[in-house]
Amino acid sequence: MAFLKTSLLNAFVYRGPMVVWLAANSLSLVTAVAIWFSASAGERIGGYTKPELITYYVAALSLQWLTGWFPFYSVCDEIKHGEIVSRLVKPISYFWQKFAEELGWHLVSSLLGLATTFLFAFFLRDFIVLNFSLTRILLLVPTIILAILVVFSFSLCMGLLSFWFLEVGTVDNLFWIARLILGGQGIPISFIPEAFQIVVKILPFRYMFSFPLEIYFGRLSAMEIIQGVSLQFFWVAILAQLYKLMWNRGRRAYTAFGQ
Numbered sequence: 001m002a003f004l005k006t007s008l009l010n011a012f013v014y015r016g017p018m019v020v021w022l023a024a025n026s027l028s029l030v031t032a033v034a035i036w037f038s039a040s041a042g043e044r045i046g047g048y049t050k051p052e053l054i055t056y057y058v059a060a061l062s063l064q065w066l067t068g069w070f071p072f073y074s075v076c077d078e079i080k081h082g083e084i085v086s087r088l089v090k091p092i093s094y095f096w097q098k099f100a101e102e103l104g105w106h107l108v109s110s111l112l113g114l115a116t117t118f119l120f121a122f123f124l125r126d127f128i129v130l131n132f133s134l135t136r137i138l139l140l141v142p143t144i145i146l147a148i149l150v151v152f153s154f155s156l157c158m159g160l161l162s163f164w165f166l167e168v169g170t171v172d173n174l175f176w177i178a179r180l181i182l183g184g185q186g187i188p189i190s191f192i193p194e195a196f197q198i199v200v201k202i203l204p205f206r207y208m209f210s211f212p213l214e215i216y217f218g219r220l221s222a223m224e225i226i227q228g229v230s231l232q233f234f235w236v237a238i239l240a241q242l243y244k245l246m247w248n249r250g251r252r253a254y255t256a257f258g259q
Contacts (some may be wrong), residue, residue, distance in 0.1 A: 046190040052217060054127040056188060058120050058212060064185065065113025066144055068211060069106065069152040071098040072172055075159025079254070080166075088251055097242060098156060131216055139225065142233040143212045146232035151208045153239035160243070163250030178203075184210025190219075 003176035048056060078084045087094050105124035119129050157173060161168045192200055200206055211228050214220050220228065238258065 026111055040114050046188050047219070048188060048190070048217075051127045054124060055129040056213060056217070058124060058128065060185060060209075061120065061145075062114055062117035063144070063199075063209060063212065065148045066118075068108075069100055069102045069148050070155045071152065072155040072159040072175075074098070075156060076162045076168060077225055079162040080160075084254065088254070094247060095156065095240075099152065102152060111161075120228060125180050131218055131219075136216060136218075138213050143215060143229060143232065146229070147208050147212060148235060148238065149236045150232060151184050152247055153236060153243060153255045154204060154208070157239060157246055158243050158248040163246070163254055178205050179208060182206065183208050184213060185198060188213075191228070202231070204239070207232045 029209060045053065078087065087097065129153075154175070158168065158171050159169060182189070182200050182203055184205070189197075189200050189210050207228065211232065215225060245258075
């Protein structure tokens, strides 16, 4: 709880990164919408109509704020600057410390992101496709929560690479590329050639972002939703175990090096 309170205070005090992220995400939405406005009204691209594509990117803006849990940067800094030492001696899980810190920041930033999304949706209301129903909402809530856990765990594990490597920025760059293309953040995954669809649907990136959007647009059968949720649980479990392995080995290596 103390970490959560501190994170909430930091979110209100250090508003600069939040504003920068808001501007960057809004600019990417404007660019995407401007591109798809040029599409013909009756034309379907990647299985989406023009209004659906515009709705996709508006919904994606909201989802970026909800699922963008990236402890990678703070973990790297703590390890590089020796601040991790204070974390090593505390009888509290480092995983949940970072989770509480991210939660505090997102309790504030997500409200700002959602407000921005509603503003864009209002101005683009003639092109917005509303697919809400009680069933979809009941499906979206747990899949978004699981997406957050997949993103957070993956980003945390990448940050822990700093125990062994001085520079891990390239890994983070590859992660962003994979999330943009294979995760559906940059383009819907239906745009990816059929030959690669099996790989896309196995890797964790789809379950960080695209999967809830596919549910929203009603593009999945009941069996496909069950399979997708199962794979979300699978990746959360795998990444949690990977975190434990990396944390235990990295902590021992870091302590031995410090001595």
